[in-house]
Amino acid sequence: MKNTIVIVLEVLIVVCVAAIGFVFWKKHQKNSRQQQKEKMFKEKFGVEPPRSGQLTLEDQKVFPSYYQLSLKYKKENDQYVWEPSRIRMGRFLLLLPDPYQAIEYIQYLYNEGVPLVQKGEKEPSLPTLEDLKAALPAKAFLALRHS
Numbered sequence: 001m002k003n004t005i006v007i008v009l010e011v012l013i014v015v016c017v018a019a020i021g022f023v024f025w026k027k028h029q030k031n032s033r034q035q036q037k038e039k040m041f042k043e044k045f046g047v048e049p050p051r052s053g054q055l056t057l058e059d060q061k062v063f064p065s066y067y068q069l070s071l072k073y074k075k076e077n078d079q080y081v082w083e084p085s086r087i088r089m090g091r092f093l094l095l096l097p098d099p100y101q102a103i104e105y106i107q108y109l110y111n112e113g114v115p116l117v118q119k120g121e122k123e124p125s126l127p128t129l130e131d132l133k134a135a136l137p138a139k140a141f142l143a144l145r146h147s
Contacts, residue, residue, distance in 0.1 A: 059091070071135055087116065
């Protein structure tokens with residue numbers, strides 16, 4: 001009887017160690033893929049991807065590269081929750097958490113020599129924080145600056 005309990009405990013320990021190892025391996029694999037995407041982005045465009053956004057790699061290339069600011073938000077518990085703003089650059093899709101951070105990144109790209117076109121337009125443009133302030137209610141804009 002004691003041998004059976006010892007065997008069951010040993011099996012349980014082996015299974016737990018294997019599960020923990022698998023979780024660490026998946027986390028490492030995910031980080032490696034993300035680092036590879038960031039490296040490819042930097043090699044392609046010569047700039048760093050934003051730290052605050054999500055970088056994904058799509059199957060289909062899009063020309064020209066464009067941005068799409070999202071001015072949609074919900075107010076939840078006295079906080080503003082924004083729909084992500086999108087920046088497409090070739091096969092890369094950047095999702096930024098709010099339009100303020102998107103404008104800052106678009107301005108960074110422009111200053112680094114990577115101008116973007118607003119979705120639906122033909123000529124490169126540079127959005128400004130003044131344009132954003134004019135398009136939003138004052139409380140929503142102030143919430144952006146303090147987030």
